[in-house]
Amino acid sequence: xxxxxxxxxxxxxxxxxxxxxxxxxxxxxxxxxxxxxxxxxxxxxxxxxxxxxxxxxxxxxxxxxxxxxxxxxxxxxxxxxxxxxxxxxxxxxxxxxxxxxxxxxxxxxxxxxxxxxxxxxxxxxxxxxxxxxxxxxxxxxxxxxxxxxxxxxxxxxxxxxxxxxxxxxxxxxxxxxxxxxxxxxxxxxxxxxxxxxxxxxxxxxxxxxxxxxxxxxxxxxxxxxxxxxxxxxxxxxxxxxxxxxxxxxxxxxxxxxxxxxxxxxxxxxxxxxxxxxxxxxxxxxxxx
Numbered sequence: 001x002x003x004x005x006x007x008x009x010x011x012x013x014x015x016x017x018x019x020x021x022x023x024x025x026x027x028x029x030x031x032x033x034x035x036x037x038x039x040x041x042x043x044x045x046x047x048x049x050x051x052x053x054x055x056x057x058x059x060x061x062x063x064x065x066x067x068x069x070x071x072x073x074x075x076x077x078x079x080x081x082x083x084x085x086x087x088x089x090x091x092x093x094x095x096x097x098x099x100x101x102x103x104x105x106x107x108x109x110x111x112x113x114x115x116x117x118x119x120x121x122x123x124x125x126x127x128x129x130x131x132x133x134x135x136x137x138x139x140x141x142x143x144x145x146x147x148x149x150x151x152x153x154x155x156x157x158x159x160x161x162x163x164x165x166x167x168x169x170x171x172x173x174x175x176x177x178x179x180x181x182x183x184x185x186x187x188x189x190x191x192x193x194x195x196x197x198x199x200x201x202x203x204x205x206x207x208x209x210x211x212x213x214x215x216x217x218x219x220x221x222x223x224x225x226x227x228x229x230x231x232x233x234x235x236x237x238x239x240x241x242x243x244x245x246x247x248x249x250x251x252x253x254x255x256x257x258x259x260x261x262x263x264x265x266x267x268x269x270x271x272x273x274x275x276x277x278x279x280x281x282x283x284x285x286x287x288x
Contacts, residue, residue, distance in 0.1 A: 004047075011046065013064050016116075024038060029144040030141055073258045073259050074258075075259070082236050087171065094167070094198050095199075096199040096200070096229045097200045097234060098226075098230050099202045099235070101204065101236050101237055105276065111200075120166065121170075121171070123171045123173065126175050126177050126182075131179055132182045132184075133151055136158065140154050158189070159192045162193045169199070169200065170199050171200045173203070175207055183225055253265055255279050256283065
């Protein structure tokens, strides 16, 4: 059972995100709620309005945690700064970018932080919506549009909306997981919204391998997608083992400093094994 304290945290999180949408109704759609449900909850009617299952789903989307865990602060790491700058450029100028870099360097965290703070910017985890239909419907849902009707209608409404609102940005994470028809549909959607929408595609080395392999086979659509997303693979991490270790150490040091300045950095680095996902765990150990 979701307690009142947690519901209040969710309500506060929803209020903070409300300005990211053109209207409260669109925010409700993106969360799978009715406008009336969202309105009642935002106005302080916390009980018997939204199911516990939906509240947990919303909390996950807003990154609100159960229990009294440490309040996680975002550090301006090299990865965070680079991705934020790229996303700003894409959103402000309706450009497209393609980032292919190793896993576990903070790409996803930076993108999600950006979406929280910028209106009409959405984050899509492509590993969860690998097919054409799921991808387009999820993009529509995140923008607060109808997504359960006929596919042609959903697609048409999405194109119209992206050409109407100011400075939309679509971030496609784990893009290497998309199937072939989904890539072709991305090309079509890019064409339909050219000059009106910013795009940023991210993935690990597998995304580059997938694109390169299909370019080599001259598979229809991949040359066009590569061209539309800048014809270059952006990369943040340096080459070489020692340079990469130094880069990772710098990132961990910055994260450690803003979250627990008294922590023993050597222990955090050793305990995390260089994994940013484990840094939070190691820092929490020091607070227990």
